[in-house]
Amino acid sequence: MPELPEVETVCRGLQPWLKGTRIDNVTLNRPNLRFPFPARLAADLAGNAIISVGCRAKYLHRLLALCRARYRQVAALLRNGHAAQARSSCHGHRSSRPWQEPSDLCRSASGLSTSMIIWPIVLNLLELGLEPLSNDFNSVQIASKFAGKKTLIKSALLH
Amino acid sequence: MAGLSNIYVAEALHRAHILPTVLAGTLVTSKGKPRPALEDLAGAVRQVLADAIRAGGSTLRDFRNTEGGNGYFQHNFAVYDREGVLCATPLCSGTVERIVQSGRLTFFCLLCQEKP
């Protein structure tokens, strides 16, 4: 399962290609990705730019500046290095398991290499825990998570 | 920790010389402060991730970067998937061991991963 360093690598590779890219139009081939699409999703996205491409833990995300709302596309690299991706609004959804169907929407919108199959996933980025590459990641913060924990150090680090 | 996997946890614990069998709480004092081993671990996690990113990640199966190329950090593993190999820690004469924890493989050196 590709993890943080692999996602960071892909993120850095995508940034120069995606940041600032304008979305001409959006074709929705299905009504939902785990959750129903907002009624105006295609219209909201069309004509707007991807304003950032970033990473949160092992997930890629893109912020789309929109006239009426802001959407965040979230992608995860699944086993075999394939990408998982979905759109979730900035209001956030509950986290969930990966959806089991590829998304042409995201594949065509992302311009990712053809070796990547896009799979949607919906998750709340705020629920992911301490970010190892952030300034908040230090021994004091980790100590506050580990204090009194009777789980193995390995399990504690994995979660 | 968000985004850490089996590989990078094994490598970070090895660099920090911490046994994977210790309990997380033992790295924290009774007053909730980090013990020195936890300071080492925080640094080791950051260092391992930085090194892995510099190497373009690890390609174990078929991870590819956006240009279709491989990551190279798998060539720098000190313990992960290296059971029976001589430990990479300078002056350590141990060999890498493998155990199963919570259904997942764990690799470590019994000789130099002695903390806390």
Ligand SMILES: [Zn+2]
């Ligand atoms: Zn050793």
